[in-house]
Structure formats: C-alpha cells, structure tokens
Amino acid sequence: MKIFLIILFSTLLLSCKGLVIGGVDIGKAVDITSKAVSDNEINQEQEVVLGEQMTSIILGASTLHPDKNLQTYVNRVGQWVAMQSERTSLHFYFAVVDTQAINAFAMPGGYIIVTSGLIDLLDNEAELAAVLAHEIAHVNFKHHVKAIEKAQSATLLTDLALFAGDVYQAKEGSSDYYQNRAIAESLFNSTITLYSKGLERDDEFHADSSAVTLLARSGYDPYAMAQVLQKLSVLNADDSNLQLLFNSHPHPTDRLSSIENTYDRLTLSEGEILSDRFKMFVK
Amino acid sequence: MKAALFLMLLICSLSINANNSTEAFVTKNVHLKAEPSNHATAITEVAKDQAVVISERQGGWYKAQFQHAIGWIKIFYIRFKASSNTETRSGLGALFSSTQSAHSDVTLTTGVRGINEKQLSEAKPNWLALHNMKEQHTSKEVAELFAKAGLLEKQTVQYAKQEENR
Numbered sequence: 001m002k003i004f005l006i007i008l009f010s011t012l013l014l015s016c017k018g019l020v021i022g023g024v025d026i027g028k029a030v031d032i033t034s035k036a037v038s039d040n041e042i043n044q045e046q047e048v049v050l051g052e053q054m055t056s057i058i059l060g061a062s063t064l065h066p067d068k069n070l071q072t073y074v075n076r077v078g079q080w081v082a083m084q085s086e087r088t089s090l091h092f093y094f095a096v097v098d099t100q101a102i103n104a105f106a107m108p109g110g111y112i113i114v115t116s117g118l119i120d121l122l123d124n125e126a127e128l129a130a131v132l133a134h135e136i137a138h139v140n141f142k143h144h145v146k147a148i149e150k151a152q153s154a155t156l157l158t159d160l161a162l163f164a165g166d167v168y169q170a171k172e173g174s175s176d177y178y179q180n181r182a183i184a185e186s187l188f189n190s191t192i193t194l195y196s197k198g199l200e201r202d203d204e205f206h207a208d209s210s211a212v213t214l215l216a217r218s219g220y221d222p223y224a225m226a227q228v229l230q231k232l233s234v235l236n237a238d239d240s241n242l243q244l245l246f247n248s249h250p251h252p253t254d255r256l257s258s259i260e261n262t263y264d265r266l267t268l269s270e271g272e273i274l275s276d277r278f279k280m281f282v283k
Numbered sequence: 284m285k286a287a288l289f290l291m292l293l294i295c296s297l298s299i300n301a302n303n304s305t306e307a308f309v310t311k312n313v314h315l316k317a318e319p320s321n322h323a324t325a326i327t328e329v330a331k332d333q334a335v336v337i338s339e340r341q342g343g344w345y346k347a348q349f350q351h352a353i354g355w356i357k358i359f360y361i362r363f364k365a366s367s368n369t370e371t372r373s374g375l376g377a378l379f380s381s382t383q384s385a386h387s388d389v390t391l392t393t394g395v396r397g398i399n400e401k402q403l404s405e406a407k408p409n410w411l412a413l414h415n416m417k418e419q420h421t422s423k424e425v426a427e428l429f430a431k432a433g434l435l436e437k438q439t440v441q442y443a444k445q446e447e448n449r
Binding site for chain 1: 405423435
C-alpha cells in the first residue's frame with residue numbers, strides 16, 4: 001500500500017513538470033521532490049535549500065555583525081579558500097555573527113557562519129583562513145548531509161527533502177514556510193541536534209586535516225591550522241562562551257594530536273600569514 | 284638619575300619579554316633543535332612533562348627555552364596551560380602570535396551572551412538575516428584579485444592519505 005502511494009505521489013508530482021502557479025515554478029520544485037522520492041538521496045539543489053533553512057535557524061540564535069567591511073573581508077578570504085575545494089559549482093556564503101561565543105558553523109550547500117568571538121581570538125589572515133577552511137571542508141565532504149542521512153529514517157529524509165521543495169515554492173515573499181508543522185519540526189530538531197551535539201569525531205578530524213590542504217592550496221601558512229588549535233586548547237572548557245564549541249567538537253588537544261599525521265604526510269610550502277591586512281579589517 | 288633610568292629601561296625590557304613568552308610543557312621526550320627543522324642538530328633532550336618557555340612560532344615549530352638552552356620544538360609536542368574563566372586574553376595574543384594582536388584585550392568571562400544550546404533551541408528562523416548574508420557574497424573574480432593583492436599563490440597539494448579513502 002505504501003509503495004503504491006509513493007508511486008501514485010511520484011506520478012502526480014511528475015505530471016506537474018513545467019507548471020507555474022502564482023509565479024511559482026512548481027515544475028522546478030517537483031524536480032527536487034521527485035528526485036528525493038525516487039532515490040532517497042539529497043541532491044545538490046536540495047542540499048542548498050536544506051542549508052538555507054538551517055542557516056536561518058542559526059542566524060536566529062544571534063545577529064549579524066554590523067561591520068560591513070569585516071563581513072566583506074571574511075567573504076573574500078572564505079571565497080578564495082572555497083575556490084580551492086572540489087565543489088566549485090556551489091556558491092559559498094560567509095557571515096560573522098556578533099557574539100563573544102567562540103565557534104563556527106557550516107551548513108549544507110555552502111553556508112558558513114563564524115562568531116566575532118572566534119575572530120577576536122585570531123591574529124592573522126592565515127588563521128582566519130584556517131577556521132573557514134575547516135568549515136569549507138565540512139561542506140566539501142557533505143558531513144552534515146551524511147549525518148542527517150544517518151540519523152533520520154528513510155521516510156523522514158524524503159519528507160525533509162519534500163519540505164525543502166515546499167520552501168522553495170514558497171520562497172517569493174510567502175510566510176507559508178511552516179505549512180507542514182511536523183516536517184518543519186523535524187528539520188528544526190535535526191538542526192538543533194546537529195549544531196548542539198556536533199558531528200562525529202572522525203568528521204571533525206577529517207575537516208581539520210582537509211583544512212591544512214585547503215590552506216596550502218590557497219597559499220596561506222598551512223601551520224595556521226595547528227596554531228588555531230593551540231589557541232583553542234588553552235581556553236577553559238567551563239567558559240559559557242565555549243560551551244557549544246566543546247560540546248560539538250573533540251577537545252582541541254585531541255585534534256592537535258590527530259592533525260600531526262596530516263602534516264607528516266604532506267609536503268608543504270611556507271605560505272603567507274598576512275597579519276597587516278587582517279588588522280586593517282579586524283578591529 | 285642615570286642609574287634610575289637604566290633600571291626603568293631594564294624593568295620595561297623584562298616586562299616585554301615576560302609578555303612575549305609563555306610557559307608550556309612538552310607532551311613526550313623531545314629534542315630541542317638548533318633550527319626549526321627535523322634535520323637540525325639536537326641541543327639537548329627535554330623529558331615528557333618538562334616545562335619550557337615559548338617565545339615565537341616559525342611554521343610548525345615553536346622557539347623554546349629549556350633551562351638555559353634555547354632551541355626549537357615541534358608545535359605538536361607543546362601544550363599550554365589552560366586559561367582561567369576570568370583571565371584576559373592580553374597575554375594570549377603575545378603568547379601565540381609572531382605579531383602583536385590589535386584586539387587582544389577581549390575578556391573571557393562567564394555569563395556573556397553567546398550562542399549556546401538553549402539559544403539554539405529557542406531560535407526562530409531569521410530569513411532577513413539569511414537574505415543579508417547572501418547579499419554579502421563575493422564573486423570568484425573579486426576573490427582572485429583579493430588573493431593577488433595578498434600575494435597568495437595557488438599550490439597543488441593533495442589531501443593526506445586518510446581523505447583519499449573517503
């Protein structure tokens with residue numbers, strides 16, 4: 001019966017191709033949803049929409065930093081590093097949120113948020129690039145998408161993708177994002193769980209290791225990643241500003257131990273640090 | 284008067300040195316190297332958990348003083364003492380950077396507003412902020428020019444082996 005319903009639903013969706021209602025391209029949304037129904041995997045378009053939803057929730061927990069020059073600077077550094085990753089078809093977006101909390105977040109589809117508290121901890125552009133490279137690596141290797149796929153039942157994953165399709169349709173100024181409360185809550189809960197509890201330790205170590213390569217490819221000092229981890233390691237885990245960081249990531253000393261292997265395996269050039277340019281934008 | 288001036292200068296100098304170096308310890312038995320290189324001569328051996336004073340970084344090496352000897356130890360074998368909740372970061376900038384931080388006086392205190400689990404769970408989606416975030420997007424062309432201005436040159440570097448298997 002369930003299979004029959006899925007087939008029926010898919011057929012109905014497919015019959016909508018090319019249909020535009022109220023300026024909304026239903027056909028495009030159907031492309032997204034029918035793909036999800038058929039292979040139960042999130043494609044890049046769905047990933048971007050899903051990432052937008054998650055980003056809006058993270059942004060709802062803080063506020064964007066008012067310094068436009070700082071935002072532009074972080075976007076330029078981030079974009080340059082992202083261009084050295086494998087997913088060049090993605091548009092990467094970066095933002096600084098105004099909080100003394102020390103953390104950074106990557107959302108599926110290329111959305112990356114870093115706190116001003118973390119930027120305050122840094123001393124040069126290479127270290128900023130290291131933080132962003134770690135988050136870019138999470139996007140590059142779809143760590144969050146895989147975590148959702150692993151945590152959710154197959155049905156719920158399809159629902160999430162369908163929901164993403166709904167949101168895509170409702171994008172043009174509609175306030176109807178939460179028409180399906182159950183699915184909305186699933187998405188919301190997935191986001192909170194993911195960003196409160198964090199990814200698997202191996203994914204974090206993987207992102208650290210990949211960040212070293214991305215830094216080196218970008219022409220930055222590749223050891224800036226190890227330096228950032230040293231800085232994090234001296235911070236007190238009991239500090240409320242670090243609560244989320246330490247809850248969601250392995251301890252920096254474990255990350256330092258893990259990343260040593262990466263440096264041993266790579267042949268690395270010196271790279272740029274760019275302290276002066278960093279100070280021009282980070283006050 | 285001259286002696287007093289000399290004394291003041293000496294105190295200032297000692298104070299600067301104190302701010303630019305930091306106590307740490309080594310995580311395993313290591314050699315204190317004459318240069319920041321695996322191939323450099325070993326000056327002496329530093330046993331696990333021994334205290335050293337770190338003054339600067341060069342690539343993957345920290346310049347370290349052990350007793351009366353000064354040399355270099357790999358960044359991975361050094362751990363610094365964790366800071367207290369109320370410690371200012373005025374020392375940290377000097378501790379780690381080869382340059383002085385322009386914003387090193389941030390105080391880490393408890394109870395300051397930040398993103399925590401509770402705030403996340405109470406968050407409402409902020410679509411306007413998302414829109415503004417997307418407005419800040421930098422094009423690849425601008426990023427290329429930005430990199431060029433910073434003398435950043437693309438390098439060909441593979442991922443370490445563990446990534447290739449994923």
